[in-house]
Amino acid sequence: MSEAGKPPVTESPFTLARNNGERVEVALQWTDSTDEVIRSYVNGIRTSDGGTHETGFKGGIAKAIRNYISTHDVKIKGLDIAADDIREGIVGILSVFVREPMFQGQTKDRLNNPELSSQVDNFVRSGLEAWLNANRTAADQIIGRIVMAARARLASREAIAEVKRKSVTSRRLNLPGKLADCKSSSLEETELFVVEGDSAGGSARQGRDNKTQAVLPLRGKILNAEGQPLSKVMTNTELNDLVTAIGTGAGDKFDISGLRYGKIIMLMDADADGMHISTLLMAFFFRHMPELIKRGHVYIAQPPLYKIEVGKETYWARDDAHKEQILKGLRANAKPVIGRFKGLGEMDAKELKETTLDSRNRVLLKVEIDSLVDTDRTFVDLLGKDAGQRQRFVMERSKELSLEDVDV
Numbered sequence: 341m342s343e344a345g346k347p348p349v350t351e352s353p354f355t356l357a358r359n360n361g362e363r364v365e366v367a368l369q370w371t372d373s374t375d376e377v378i379r380s381y382v383n384g385i386r387t388s389d390g391g392t393h394e395t396g397f398k399g400g401i402a403k404a405i406r407n408y409i410s411t412h413d414v415k416i417k418g419l420d421i422a423a424d425d426i427r428e429g430i431v432g433i434l435s436v437f438v439r440e441p442m443f444q445g446q447t448k449d450r451l452n453n454p455e456l457s458s459q460v461d462n463f464v465r466s467g468l469e470a471w472l473n474a475n476r477t478a479a480d481q482i483i484g485r486i487v488m489a490a491r492a493r494l495a496s497r498e499a500i501a502e503v504k505r506k507s508v509t510s511r512r513l514n515l516p517g518k519l520a521d522c523k524s525s526s527l528e529e530t531e532l533f534v535v536e537g538d539s540a541g542g543s544a545r546q547g548r549d550n551k552t553q554a555v556l557p558l559r560g561k562i563l564n565a566e567g568q569p570l571s572k573v574m575t576n577t578e579l580n581d582l583v584t585a586i587g588t589g590a591g592d593k594f595d596i597s598g599l600r601y602g603k604i605i606m607l608m609d610a611d612a613d614g615m616h617i618s619t620l621l622m623a624f625f626f627r628h629m630p631e632l633i634k635r636g637h638v639y640i641a642q643p644p645l646y647k648i649e650v651g652k653e654t655y656w657a658r659d660d661a662h663k664e665q666i667l668k669g670l671r672a673n674a675k676p677v678i679g680r681f682k683g684l685g686e687m688d689a690k691e692l693k694e695t696t697l698d699s700r701n702r703v704l705l706k707v708e709i710d711s712l713v714d715t716d717r718t719f720v721d722l723l724g725k726d727a728g729q730r731q732r733f734v735m736e737r738s739k740e741l742s743l744e745d746v747d748v
Contacts, residue, residue: 346373349429349485350478356467363437364463368401370482371429374489381435382443382451391444391451393460397434400464402426405486407465408472414483416490425489436460516581520545520555527602532556532585533641533697536608536617539685540692544607547693554601556585561617565624566723579624590628596635604638605704607696609683610645610658622707623719633707642703643687643696647679656695658703 353369472479541557563576570591587600608614644656657663
């Protein structure tokens with residue numbers, strides 16, 4: 341008994357049968373194939389989708405092998421023997437006869453009797469274990485086959501890891517020169533800060549954790565991607581560098597498996613220009629890399645706009661409302677010294693780290709899409725070619741603003 345073209349590991353197969361009410365018949369042999377072939381039957385009917393009897397069959401095989409290895413102290417040199425290693429190459433037939441079978445569906449392709457799992461498991465485990473102990477030569481050949489499968493699986497896993505490592509290295513060779521990359525390649529901890537300007541980029545590079553945080557400075561306002569084909573958008577150096585750094589490609593060539601950072605964080609000045617650049621970036625992601633937003637990878641950093649010093653105490657305010665909230669909470673005789681940052685470039689590396697880079701203190705806003713239709717309309721209104729639509733948008737909302745809301 342062997343798979344076509346694949347020789348068996350042992351001369352004779354393992355067979356087992358009982359007929360004490362619930363009849364069970366088993367035939368099993370290991371081969372040099374890498375496939376697992378099991379055919380199961382209930383009352384002579386083929387159960388192509390297996391079921392509880394087949395689950396018990398597989399469980400009994402694994403337990404018998406593990407018990408044999410443990411009992412005879414087989415040296416496997418720290419290998420982790422998985423159930424798949426044990427069953428690799430087996431050709432098995434299981435036939436059970438049940439008085440009241442419960443099948444799933446009308447086609448009777450899968451058995452659902454819960455009691456059959458433990459019954460077949462115990463029957464196969466005890467019988468196979470006794471057979472292995474009585475046929476030590478065959479047992480050694482089978483264990484040797486299983487160890488080879490485990491080592492091959494381990495070697496394959498290490499080879500895959502090496503390919504991934506080399507892929508990361510090769511991708512890094514083609515990264516933009518202005519990118520200050522991080523050392524880690526784990527999506528769970530890596531972050532890319534897209535920073536406005538070289539000055540802020542310098543502070544971010546000095547204040548970052550270079551193990552997990554990368555920095556990509558953008559020079560000036562990027563191209564407005566709204567209504568633009570990807571071919572034109574990618575001629576923009578800043579956006580092309582951004583796509584290269586992220587690693588996924590864009591448009592029809594987008595592939596999430598190439599993603600190099602778990603978080604892509606827009607770090608812009610806390611003023612109107614910074615908000616404009618963030619809006620342009622969000623439009624680009626929405627139009628040409630929307631999966632990044634849908635999967636929760638895009639964030640907006642919240643750097644402070646004000647620094648408030650009261651004696652030896654320092655407070656950071658994100659905006660005017662936050663500043664007033666902090667001032668109201670100070671003691672009556674306090675004499676605060678208030679400084680307003682014109683841009684991130686005015687913050688030194690220590691201040692930027694403390695307020696915006698350090699995950700223990702910072703505030704991040706996740707970019708989310710509540711409604712595709714509303715989001716699409718908003719970008720068309722704000723960034724589209726129709727200036728009249730934009731004017732109407734501004735005029736309709738101008739009544740909601742006061743002079744304090746206008747950044748002059």
